[in-house]
Amino acid sequence: MLKKISINKISELAAALMDKGLLLAPVKEISGHNFAEIKDPKQVDLDFHNTIASPKSVFFPHKEDFIKYETGKPIDAASEVALNLPLTFLFGVRPCDVKSFSIMDIHFNASGITDPYWKQRREAAVIFGYAFDLEKSAHPEEFYQTLGIGAADPEGSDVFMVKKGGDLLLNSVTPKGEKLLGELKELNEGKAADKKYFDEYVKKGREHKTRSMCLEPEAVTRKLEDLFYNTDFWTRVSSVCISCGVCTFVCPTCYCFDICDDTLFGQGIRRRVWDACMFTDFTLEASGHNPRTHVYQRLRQKINHKYSYHVRKYGVISCVGCGRCTKYCPVNIDIYSIIEDAMKA
Amino acid sequence: MINKNPYIPAPVEITKIIDEVDTHDIKTFRLVFSNKDDEANFKYLPGQFAELSIYGKGESPIGIASSPTEPGYVEFTVMRMGAVVPGTVTSALHDLDEGAKIGIRGPLGNSWPIEFLEKKNIVVVGGGFAFTTLRSLIHYMLHKDNRKRFGDITVIYGARNPGLLLYKDELAAWEKRDDIKSIITVDKGNEAWQGREGFVPAVCKEVAPSPKNSVALICGPPAMIKFTLPVFFELGFSKENILTSLEMRMKCGIGKCGRCNVGYKYVCSDGPVFSLGELDELPRDF
Numbered sequence: 042m043l044k045k046i047s048i049n050k051i052s053e054l055a056a057a058l059m060d061k062g063l064l065l066a067p068v069k070e071i072s073g074h075n076f077a078e079i080k081d082p083k084q085v086d087l088d089f090h091n092t093i094a095s096p097k098s099v100f101f102p103h104k105e106d107f108i109k110y111e112t113g114k115p116i117d118a119a120s121e122v123a124l125n126l127p128l129t130f131l132f133g134v135r136p137c138d139v140k141s142f143s144i145m146d147i148h149f150n151a152s153g154i155t156d157p158y159w160k161q162r163r164e165a166a167v168i169f170g171y172a173f174d175l176e177k178s179a180h181p182e183e184f185y186q187t188l189g190i191g192a193a194d195p196e197g198s199d200v201f202m203v204k205k206g207g208d209l210l211l212n213s214v215t216p217k218g219e220k221l222l223g224e225l226k227e228l229n230e231g232k233a234a235d236k237k238y239f240d241e242y243v244k245k246g247r248e249h250k251t252r253s254m255c256l257e258p259e260a261v262t263r264k265l266e267d268l269f270y271n272t273d274f275w276t277r278v279s280s281v282c283i284s285c286g287v288c289t290f291v292c293p294t295c296y297c298f299d300i301c302d303d304t305l306f307g308q309g310i311r312r313r314v315w316d317a318c319m320f321t322d323f324t325l326e327a328s329g330h331n332p333r334t335h336v337y338q339r340l341r342q343k344i345n346h347k348y349s350y351h352v353r354k355y356g357v358i359s360c361v362g363c364g365r366c367t368k369y370c371p372v373n374i375d376i377y378s379i380i381e382d383a384m385k386a
Numbered sequence: 387m388i389n390k391n392p393y394i395p396a397p398v399e400i401t402k403i404i405d406e407v408d409t410h411d412i413k414t415f416r417l418v419f420s421n422k423d424d425e426a427n428f429k430y431l432p433g434q435f436a437e438l439s440i441y442g443k444g445e446s447p448i449g450i451a452s453s454p455t456e457p458g459y460v461e462f463t464v465m466r467m468g469a470v471v472p473g474t475v476t477s478a479l480h481d482l483d484e485g486a487k488i489g490i491r492g493p494l495g496n497s498w499p500i501e502f503l504e505k506k507n508i509v510v511v512g513g514g515f516a517f518t519t520l521r522s523l524i525h526y527m528l529h530k531d532n533r534k535r536f537g538d539i540t541v542i543y544g545a546r547n548p549g550l551l552l553y554k555d556e557l558a559a560w561e562k563r564d565d566i567k568s569i570i571t572v573d574k575g576n577e578a579w580q581g582r583e584g585f586v587p588a589v590c591k592e593v594a595p596s597p598k599n600s601v602a603l604i605c606g607p608p609a610m611i612k613f614t615l616p617v618f619f620e621l622g623f624s625k626e627n628i629l630t631s632l633e634m635r636m637k638c639g640i641g642k643c644g645r646c647n648v649g650y651k652y653v654c655s656d657g658p659v660f661s662l663g664e665l666d667e668l669p670r671d672f
Contacts, residue, residue, distance in 0.1 A: 107393045116397045116441060116488065117420065119441060121391065149642065153640065154642075156642055157392075269669045269671075270669075295644075297643060297644035297645065298643045298644070299643070301444065302442050302443060311441065313638075313643070316644075318644065323645065326634070327467035327470075327471050327635075328467070328470065329471055342671070346644075346647070349650070353649070354650045354651075
């Protein structure tokens with residue numbers, strides 16, 4: 042089902058979605074755009090390239106409360122924190138970020154024990170993917186083409202959106218998306234020419250140039266396994282790393298977390314919070330032993346996790362080439378260059 | 387798994403605390419489930435672990451020291467940590483008295499591979515504190531319903547001195563049985579010590595268990611492992627027939643939090659039990 046709406050009237054669409062549930066969409070902040078809960082339909086701003094933070098926090102918030110308790114009270118008195126999620130519209134997600142959700146699904150949902158929080162949050166959401174603007178060049182840090190992701194891939198979205206002049210075309214991808222589009226009276230029917238434009242846009246998106254190299258998952262996995270003990274290589278590529286962990290926090294596929302107890306004035310919460318394999322104490326054991334005391338060991342872990350361990354465990358590279366880790370790294374470490382160097386080493 | 391939500395602990399009561407060693411920093415806690423359903427859902431095998439949970443302090447992954455053949459309770463032998471890194475949970479646990487309630491999540495991880503061990507001769511080698519899940523396995527194998535499923539059982543267990551041996555009463559009882567060969571050794575004895583003196587690797591060499599149809603399960607401090615493995619290789623044990631249990635820092639215990647990986651394996655959910663053959667496939671990152 043293809044629908045359309047004038048971009049000038051996007052706030053009307055936003056208002057209709059807000060009537061149905063929670064709307065999360067790109068909002069302009071001082072230093073760029075980020076996904077935020079929309080309070081006023083006029084806040085939605087589709088004039089953006091990509092958000093600073095990845096939208097993973099919608100399904101994997103930086104803190105997720107598990108249990109509330111009072112310190113000193115019996116354990117039986119503690120209560121599980123219920124999620125009570127509203128229907129959530131995640132509006133304007135770039136294809137590479139949409140792809141990250143399916144990679145995270147394998148880890149959180151499809152492998153071993155299901156993570157109840159990720160699963161419930163995913164089920165509560167309708168995803169409106171949004172093609173990159175093909176008239177504009179990809180940003181220099183991006184390399185999603187290397188990972189086989191097109192600039193206008195609809196897969197993984199419930200509704201996929203493409204800009205056509207002053208209009209926004211919305212095509213349903215899943216039954217959930219189709220049902221929703223059918224209910225939104227603010228939208229106009231798309232014409233045959235719109236459908237043709239949409240299909241061609243998706244196709245052209247596959248050729249949209251980002252930094253690109255030929256990267257076969259099995260080959261890079263084997264290469265990184267061979268390189269594991271090459272301390273010279275890892276020391277060189279990590280020589281400027283300050284272990285700040287920014288790369289992991291902006292990354293759409295980093296999922297490491299800590300479980301901690303926060304107590305204040307007798308009230309306690311057991312929760313999970315984002316953590317990062319780049320931190321010194323990430324693997325520090327109670328005995329004092331720490332397998333990754335050196336920064337090169339931690340950067341090696343991060344790169345290997347994404348490009349080798351994840352392939353061995355789940356069959357896919359855990360990177361979507363969004364380039365955020367490179368863009369926001371304070372010391373300009375570029376994961377793409379590291380993989381390029383590794384393949385040549 | 388006890389709960390539908392794997393992050394929520396179930397309440398248990400500490401019904402018995404045993405002070406195991408002269409230094410008073412290792413205690414065995416006997417835990418009884420407050421809810422019968424939780425107890426029924428906590429189906430475990432020797433080698434598995436659980437997260438012990440104290441609200442306001444946190445959680446610690448601890449190997450299960452009791453055997454599923456002992457219904458009604460689960461036991462954990464816990465060392466009070468804190469000499470190097472604050473052992474918040476273990477210290478809080480050690481400060482509790484019988485009757486206190488804590489939380490438990492589990493059972494977690496794989497187990498000693500019971501089916502693989504069946505019909506084989508079992509050589510258990512333990513050092514110091516790293517004997518807890520091996521004790522679980524020994525209890526399991528010695529149970530009257532299980533003993534005939536396994537061949538000869540040889541236990542070689544050592545500690546630095548007699549006061550540091552765990553489960554002293556049981557060690558004495560095993561020495562009297564004829565269905566288990568038990569060799570207890572200490573690095574250095576004291577005046578009261580009547581038993582054997584000598585390091586575990588040397589004792590293994592002396593005892594020289596036959597590799598024929600045998601599996602060795604070896605847990606202990608790194609130095610003990612380092613010098614014990616060559617002895618077993620020399621005896622002719624293959625890497626597939628030497629098993630150990632790994633430790634890594636853990637949080638979730640269910641393979642989600644990304645903390646305890648060694649290469650592409652998570653120690654919490656793919657392990658903690660690995661054969662040396664399996665470990666050879668993984669990077670030395672632990």
